[in-house]
Amino acid sequence: MALIVELALQCFQMMLVVALAPLVLGVTRKVKARLLRRIGPPVLQPYVDLWKLMHKEAVIAHNASWLYRVAPYVVFAVTWVAAALVPTYATDLLFSWSADLIALVALLGTARFALALAGMDVGTAFGGIGSSREMMIASLAEPAMLLIAFTVALVAGTTQLSSIAAIFINVPVGLRVSLGLALFAFVFVAIAENARVPIDNPATHLELTMVHEAMVLEYSGRHLAMIESAAALKLIAYFSLIACLFFPFGMAAGDKNATALGVGLVAYLAKVLLLAVLLPIGETSVAKMRVFRYPIFLGGAFAAAALAVFLLFVSRGF
Amino acid sequence: MAAEIALGCVAAFFAVSVLAIALSRISLATPIVYGASLVISAAAFASALAHLAGDGVAAMLALPVGLPTIGTQFRLDALSAFFLVVVNLGGAVTSLYALGYGRHEHAPMRVLPFYPAFLAAMNLVVLADDAFAFLVSWEFMSLTSWALVLAHHQEPATMRAGSIYLVMASFGTFCILLAFGVLAGADGGYAFATMRAAPPTPAASVLAAILVLIGAGSKAGLVPLHVWLPLAHPAAPSHVSALLSGVMTKVAVYGFIRIVFDLIGKPTPWSGLVVLTVGGLTAVIGVLYALMQHDLKRLLAYHTVENIGIIFIGLGLALAFRANEMNWAAALALTAGLFHVLNHSIFKSLLFFGAGAVLVATREGDMEHLGGLIHRMPQTAVAFLIGCAAISALPPLNGFVSEWLTFQAILVSPQLPQLGLKLAVPAVGALLALAAALAAACFVKAFGVTFLGRPRTPAAEAAGEVDPLSVAAMYLLVALCLATGVLPGLVIDLLAPVAKGLVGDVMPRQAGVPWMSIVPIAQSRSSYNGLIILAFLICSGTLTAMTIHRFATRATRRSAIWDCGYPLASPAAQYTGSSFAMPIRRVFGTIVFHVYERVDMPGPGAMRAGAFRLRVFDPAWLFVYGPIARAVGAAATRLNRLQFLTIRRYLTLVFCALILLLVVVAAWR
Numbered sequence: 008m009a010l011i012v013e014l015a016l017q018c019f020q021m022m023l024v025v026a027l028a029p030l031v032l033g034v035t036r037k038v039k040a041r042l043l044r045r046i047g048p049p050v051l052q053p054y055v056d057l058w059k060l061m062h063k064e065a066v067i068a069h070n071a072s073w074l075y076r077v078a079p080y081v082v083f084a085v086t087w088v089a090a091a092l093v094p095t096y097a098t099d100l101l102f103s104w105s106a107d108l109i110a111l112v113a114l115l116g117t118a119r120f121a122l123a124l125a126g127m128d129v130g131t132a133f134g135g136i137g138s139s140r141e142m143m144i145a146s147l148a149e150p151a152m153l154l155i156a157f158t159v160a161l162v163a164g165t166t167q168l169s170s171i172a173a174i175f176i177n178v179p180v181g182l183r184v185s186l187g188l189a190l191f192a193f194v195f196v197a198i199a200e201n202a203r204v205p206i207d208n209p210a211t212h213l214e215l216t217m218v219h220e221a222m223v224l225e226y227s228g229r230h231l232a233m234i235e236s237a238a239a240l241k242l243i244a245y246f247s248l249i250a251c252l253f254f255p256f257g258m259a260a261g262d263k264n265a266t267a268l269g270v271g272l273v274a275y276l277a278k279v280l281l282l283a284v285l286l287p288i289g290e291t292s293v294a295k296m297r298v299f300r301y302p303i304f305l306g307g308a309f310a311a312a313a314l315a316v317f318l319l320f321v322s323r324g325f
Numbered sequence: 326m327a328a329e330i331a332l333g334c335v336a337a338f339f340a341v342s343v344l345a346i347a348l349s350r351i352s353l354a355t356p357i358v359y360g361a362s363l364v365i366s367a368a369a370f371a372s373a374l375a376h377l378a379g380d381g382v383a384a385m386l387a388l389p390v391g392l393p394t395i396g397t398q399f400r401l402d403a404l405s406a407f408f409l410v411v412v413n414l415g416g417a418v419t420s421l422y423a424l425g426y427g428r429h430e431h432a433p434m435r436v437l438p439f440y441p442a443f444l445a446a447m448n449l450v451v452l453a454d455d456a457f458a459f460l461v462s463w464e465f466m467s468l469t470s471w472a473l474v475l476a477h478h479q480e481p482a483t484m485r486a487g488s489i490y491l492v493m494a495s496f497g498t499f500c501i502l503l504a505f506g507v508l509a510g511a512d513g514g515y516a517f518a519t520m521r522a523a524p525p526t527p528a529a530s531v532l533a534a535i536l537v538l539i540g541a542g543s544k545a546g547l548v549p550l551h552v553w554l555p556l557a558h559p560a561a562p563s564h565v566s567a568l569l570s571g572v573m574t575k576v577a578v579y580g581f582i583r584i585v586f587d588l589i590g591k592p593t594p595w596s597g598l599v600v601l602t603v604g605g606l607t608a609v610i611g612v613l614y615a616l617m618q619h620d621l622k623r624l625l626a627y628h629t630v631e632n633i634g635i636i637f638i639g640l641g642l643a644l645a646f647r648a649n650e651m652n653w654a655a656a657l658a659l660t661a662g663l664f665h666v667l668n669h670s671i672f673k674s675l676l677f678f679g680a681g682a683v684l685v686a687t688r689e690g691d692m693e694h695l696g697g698l699i700h701r702m703p704q705t706a707v708a709f710l711i712g713c714a715a716i717s718a719l720p721p722l723n724g725f726v727s728e729w730l731t732f733q734a735i736l737v738s739p740q741l742p743q744l745g746l747k748l749a750v751p752a753v754g755a756l757l758a759l760a761a762a763l764a765a766a767c768f769v770k771a772f773g774v775t776f777l778g779r780p781r782t783p784a785a786e787a788a789g790e791v792d793p794l795s796v797a798a799m800y801l802l803v804a805l806c807l808a809t810g811v812l813p814g815l816v817i818d819l820l821a822p823v824a825k826g827l828v829g830d831v832m833p834r835q836a837g838v839p840w841m842s843i844v845p846i847a848q849s850r851s852s853y854n855g856l857i858i859l860a861f862l863i864c865s866g867t868l869t870a871m872t873i874h875r876f877a878t879r880a881t882r883r884s885a886i887w888d889c890g891y892p893l894a895s896p897a898a899q900y901t902g903s904s905f906a907m908p909i910r911r912v913f914g915t916i917v918f919h920v921y922e923r924v925d926m927p928g929p930g931a932m933r934a935g936a937f938r939l940r941v942f943d944p945a946w947l948f949v950y951g952p953i954a955r956a957v958g959a960a961a962t963r964l965n966r967l968q969f970l971t972i973r974r975y976l977t978l979v980f981c982a983l984i985l986l987l988v989v990v991a992a993w994r
Contacts, residue, residue, distance in 0.1 A: 021865075061873070064880035068887070070779055072699045074710075080873075084866035088858065091865075104842065105857035109732050110720055114858070116765060117719040123769045124710075127900065130696065130778030131888040135900020138773065142766035143908035149762035150755040153732070157751055160736050166851045225887055229877040233869070302912050309755070316751045320739060 013101040016263065020100060021091040024247070027276075028090070028239035029053035031246065031283045039287035053239065057232045065228030068129045078125035079226070079233035082118045086237040089114040090244035094169045094251050096271035097259035098176075103169035108156045111168070111248075112149070115200070115241065119145055122234070126222035137221030140298060144206065144218065147305040148199045151192055154312035158189040159252055161319045168248075172255040188315035190253045195308035197245040199301070201238070204290040206301060209238075243279065250278040327376035328384035328401040331409060331452055334369035338445035341365070345437040355430070358437045359423040362444060366416035369448065373409035376401060381822040385454070392457045395516045400454035403822035404587070407663065408451045408579045411670050415572035416444045418798050422678050423564040425794030429685050435476040436562060443469040443568065447576050456505040456515040460498065463580065467494035467544075470573060473565045474557045486556035493543050493553040500540030501580065507533045508588055511993050517588060524590040534596045537584045538603070544577035546630045547637065548607040549945040554630060555614070559622035559690070563681025566622060570629040571674035575666050578636055585644070586659075586827045594743050597645025602749060604641050605756035608634030612763040613917050616770065616909055617941045619693050619902040621680045624771055625673065628716065631760055632669040635731065636662045638753055642734045643828060645746050652830035654737045657845050660820045660832050661730035667816065668723045668809065672715040675802035679709035682795055683775060686788040692771065692902050697780040701788040706776045708799035713768035715806040718761045721855040721862065723810035726843070728761060729853055733845035763909070770905045779896040811855040814843050903939055910941075919944055 033050040040047025067075065092106050092114075106114065119141065126138035156166060162180060163171040180186070199206045202219035211217055223234050251258070257274025259267035296304060341361045348354040376384075383402035391397035401409075423440075430436055446469050449462035471494065475487045507529050508520045525533060543550035558569045585592065611630030618624040639662025646655035682705045683698060684690050699706040715722035735757070738750035780786040790796070809816055814835030821831040833847045842854040886892040914920050919942040926935050970978075 061877035064878060064882050066882050066884050066887070069883050069885065070697070070700070072777065073703075074699060074777065080866055080869055083869050084862055087865045087869070088861045091861075102857055102861070104852045105840075105854040105861070106720070107851050107853060109729055110725070110853050110858070113718060113720050113725055113729075116717075116762075117714070120714065120717060120719055120765055120769060124773055124777065127769070127773035127777045128699075129886055129888075130896065130899040131886055131892065132898055132900060133888055135773075135778075135905060138769060139900060139905045140908055142762075142769055143912065146759065146762035146766050146909065147912070150758040153758035154751065154755055157736065157754060160851075161739060166733070166736065224889060228880075229873055232877070233873070298908070299911060313751075313755065317748065320744075320747045320751070 010101075012263075016097065016268075017101040020095055020097075021087070023095060024090040024093075024240060024243055025087060025236075027279065028236060028243045029057060031243050031279060032239045034280060034283040035242075035287050038284050039291060042287060042291045053235075057236055060227075060232035060235070061229050063228045065230050068225060071129055071225075075125055075128040075225075076230070078121045078128075079230040079237070081121040082125075083233040083237040083240070085114055085118040085121070086240045086244065089118070090240045090247065092168070093244055093247040094172050094258065095247050096275045097263055097268060098169040098173045098255075099260075100169070104167060107166040108159070108168055108171075109153070109166055111244075112152050112156070115244070116145070116149070118237065118241070122222055125226075129225050131225065133221045133224045137218055137224070140218045141222060144199050144301060144305070147302055148196045148308070151305060151309040151312050152196050154309065154316050155189045155193050155196065158185050158312060158315040158319060161316070162186060168251055172251050172258055173260045175252075175255045176258060176260045185315040185318045186253065188311045188318070190249070192308040192312035192315070193249060193252070195304065195311075197249070198289075199305055199308075201242050201245060203286065205293045205296040206304065208295050246279045246282045247275075249282060250275060254278060326384070327372050327406070328386045328399055328452070330372040331369060331401055331448060332386060332399060334365050334372075334413075335445045335448050335452070337365045338362070338441040338448070341441040342438050342445070345434075345441065349434050349437075354437055355427045355433050356424060358441065359420045359427055362441050363417055363420035363424070365441075366413045366420055366444065370410060370413035370417055373401075373406045373413060377403060377406040377410060377819055377822065381406070392455070392515060395455055395457075397458045398454035398516055398518070399452045399458070400517070401452060403826050404579070404582065405451050407820065407823050408575065408666075409448065411575050411667055412444070412447045412451060412572050415568060415575075415670050415674055416447075418674060418801055419564050419567050419572075421801070422567070422681075422795050422798035425792035425796075425798075426562075426564050426678075426681055426685065428792075430476075430562060432476070435478075436473060436565065439469045439472045440565070443473060443565075447572060450576050451579055454517045456509065456517070456520075459517075459580075460502060460505070463501065464494075464498050466573065466576065467498065470565075470569060474561045474569075476562055476565070477560065480560075482556070483560040486553070486560040490553045490557040493550070497540045497543035497550075500536045500543070501584075504533045504536035504540060504584060507536065508584075511990075517583075520588045521590075527593065530589045531593065531596065533589055534585055534592070535599075537581055538600065541577045541581040541584070542603070542637075545574045545581070545633045545637075546577075546607075546611075547603055547633060548610045548630065549949045551607070551611070551630045552943060552945050552950060555618075555623050555626040558626035558629065559620060563622070563677055563684060566626070566681070567674040567677035570626060570677060571670045574629055574633055575670055578633070578640075578666055582640065582827070585640075586647075592644045592648045594645055594648040594741075594746060597641050597643075597648055598743075598746055598749055599641070600637055600644055601641030601746075601753050604634045604637030604639075605753035606634070607631070607637065608760040609756050609763070610634075610917060612760050612767055613909070613913055614941075614943060616763060616767045616906045617918065620690050621683060621692050621695075621771065621775060622677070622690055624692075624767070625676050625680060628764070628767065629669075629673060631764060632665065632673065632716075635728065635757065635760065636665050636669070638662070638757060639665060639727075639731050639734065642731070642738070642750070645741060645750075646734075646737070647828050649741055649743075651737070651740065652828050653832075653846065654734060654740070655828040656824040656830040656832050657730065657737070658734035659824050659828055660817055661727055661734050663820050663823060664730060664813070664816055665727035668715070668727050668806075671802055671805050671809070672712045672724060675708060675712040675799055675806065676716065678795065678799050678802070679705055679712060682791040682799075683788075685791055687784045689782065689784050692774045694782045695775045695780070695785045696778040696896065696899065697776070697785060698788055699776040701785075702776075702790050704790055704796045705799065708796070708803050709776065710772055711803045711806060713772045715810070717765040717768045719765070721807075721810050721859040723806050723813070726810060726813040726853070726855065728757070730843075730845060731757060733851060736851075737846065766909060770902055774900075774902040774905065778899045781896045781899070811859050812841065813853075813855060814838065814841055817843060917944070918942075919947060
């Protein structure tokens with residue numbers, strides 16, 4: 008019986024992220040539109056868009072291979088698993104130990120690998136430019152991400168997300184310089200990985216500035232729906248990571264009774280929605296960067312994360 | 326018993342080698358030689374695996390040949406058994422592949438006699454238990470592999486590769502020879518047992534460790550000793566390339582581990598720091614150069630340099646932990662390094678098989694002339710894709726597991742007492758992450774340009790699938806990539822006796838961990854479970870597919886390429902390998918590369934064609950080997966005068982040399 012409850016809680020988390028992901032995207036777009044003094048689409052528009060895309064025929068180039076058709080499923084499935092493994096409303100779910108922070112980053116890397124290959128499948132210049140730039144950004148973001156993982160793991164003593172959250176809830180770690188720097192670096196990495204301004208503009212189809220959109224330019228219909236929802240899932244995965252690593256309060260960390268789970272769920276929803284409001288505020292206050300300024304942006308993230316690690320090596324008190 | 330079987334397999338390899346010469350006029354020689362090699366390798370693999378999984382007690386064997394006082398000693402302990410597993414696994418699968426691939430060889434007699442002898446030599450290196458046997462088999466391994474590299478000796482590039490390889494191999498052996506001299510001391514105890522029993526003085530141990538790092542590192546491909554590797558490995562026939570890259574570099578790693586961990590004994594922390602730093606730099610520089618290549622096999626060879634770097638990061642960490650008596654952490658780092666040894670031998674062989682298949686199907690190794698092969702070689706494409714994913718350290722495949730273990734070992738580093746190590750280890754961790762991310766970029770490029778897109782030449786257009794035996798060998802390795810990726814606990818438990826013998830401790834036993842997860846250290850709560858991840862991926866993939874098929878329309882229309890409305894018919898409009906690597910070339914260009922780019926753009930109205938020229942130099946040639954070659958040339962010119970002396974002067978020179986040697990010997994005693 009206990010096992011069934013545990014399994015149900017795990018499945019609920021899996022369904023929660025996939026159901027919530029388009030809403031988060033909708034809120035982000037709405038807030039961004041309001042900040043630009045537009046009315047903007049309704050908050051639920053992403054659900055409608057996905058439904059519409061699923062009922063449009065998929066147009067595929069003559070020379071597209073099986074990889075082109077399989078990649079959206081792989082990207083979606085892998086991103087979904089990654090997003091579902093981040094603790095959202097409770098720690099210590101049934102399978103929370105099956106992947107740690109490093110494995111999670113690598114899982115998102117698997118999705119990126121599949122998408123970058125799909126971008127090169129048809130053999131267009133746009134697909135290639137997108138894939139090539141995406142991999143360049145990833146190669147700059149990943150070392151920073153790993154140093155963030157080091158920082159958190161050094162403070163908490165483990166790379167297991169669920170254990171990290173539980174430790175941060177139960178043991179007062181206080182306000183730490185190292186964690187602050189890690190959060191700063193993490194936000195930069197999250198912006199780059201999710202193709203948001205100033206690295207990439209999710210709304211643009213202006214040819215030479217796009218990265219993610221160039222990769223998926225050829226996609227349509229149900230395949231595009233999968234890729235768009237995978238992008239939304241990736242965004243919510245990063246939001247959940249921020250919530251879990253840096254602001255884990257409210258999460259059900261002890262025994263899982265209904266009250267604790269309810270509080271955890273409400274806290275999680277509040278945190279994610281707050282981040283969904285903060286993201287467009289940040290986005291509208293900066294301008295998109297030139298491609299070859301990315302190393303400076305991500306180098307900043309890397310430097311902050313490295314500083315956090317080195318501070319911890321100097322003294323565990325930072 | 327296991328040692329006898331292993332030596333019996335070596336004798337059988339030599340017999341096949343002789344047989345190959347006898348069969349030189351028979352057309353069936355190719356299948357006979359490779360078939361026999363396959364059977365012998367499989368037997369040696371099974372016996373070594375049984376020894377590793379069984380009691381693992383060191384088996385000794387002495388032959389009454391060799392040095393007068395000690396004869397020839399052989400020993401099969403857990404470390405040797407593990408490397409025998411790696412060597413013979415690679416040998417068996419390569420022989421299976423060569424059963425199909427070898428038929429395309431136009432001069433088979435340049436390969437056939439040397440191939441079994443090369444396998445025998447690698448087995449012998451791993452078995453040798455005295456310095457003489459080790460050096461003879463090491464040099465024999467170099468020479469047989471050199472002969473194999475020169476199989477296509479008509480091409481000028483191969484000739485150059487062969488001569489550079491010969492120089493580097495002799496240099497490496499020379500360093501190892503000196504290392505043994507230092508370890509044996511003035512009394513000349515050349516049996517490994519004698520060296521183990523008498524730990525060297527600190528100065529001698531540092532000197533020997535540096536000499537081994539150079540000697541074994543030049544064979545394995547540590548930067549800046551890697552320069553021969555990207556020339557020699559691609560020059561050989563592809564199945565030999567797989568052996569050179571996948572297996573022979575591992576024998577070099579074995580040489581390093583045997584001498585540094587086993588014979589030298591307790592290391593100093595700084596030796597760990599040096600190995601670690603060299604490993605980190607090798608990993609990043611190797612992968613950056615791999616990204617710049619457009620020849621598929623050369624790209625793979627540069628990538629071997631990267632993976633050797635990752636292995637040496639694990640070994641360097643193990644040395645650092647061992648020096649500080651943190652044996653449990655040393656066991657973790659060593660296991661991570663050895664796991665990567667096995668993983669790399671699997672996926673690098675697989676990738677070279679794929680590159681060989683492409684070479685056979687198209688007669689073209691330059692990926693800028695390929696493209697679209699996924700349609701014409703579907704089975705090779707799938708196998709190559711999985712190899713690419715495994716080497717890019719993507720879960721749930723095997724490359725990720727060993728890198729994850731290395732990261733876990735890095736996370737233990739704050740407990741090291743030395744501040745220098747404390748600061749260096751996370752920096753190396755960042756280098757490792759950079760190398761992993763760049764590896765993914767590199768293999769998106771390798772697979773994307775070669776197999777995806779539209780064919781760039783008629784040769785790529787006309788390609789066809791290769792023979793079933795080659796494909797079978799590739800899928801065998803694909804299965805191994807997946808099996809070691811989802812069940813890593815089995816490999817870690819197999820490696821326990823190796824770690825026990827070398828650093829005196831083991832990783833926690835993985836067989837008892839619930840759900841077949843792996844845990845790096847008993848007290849940390851980190852864990853990873855490839856099996857559950859794979860199960861999750863299958864579940865979510867199936868669920869997604871079912872949902873899509875239930876709710877979405879299945880209507881699909883084939884149409885022309887969209888490309889924002891401006892599709893260009895010419896396949897030259899696609900992204901090429903060089904253009905794919907351009908952003909990374911620009912980001913890292915000023916630091917690492919010597920890039921020479923020239924754009925010749927005709928002005929408005931000019932009718933001539935534009936041109937873009939790109940040349941990338943390896944700085945090792947400019948900064949290390951160029952000056953050395955010039956210095957050697959200058960010294961040779963000076964020494965020319967010695968050729969024209971009178972007999973009196975020659976006698977004086979000989980006399981002086983004799984006196985000098987006697988003084989040295991007297992001072993050393």
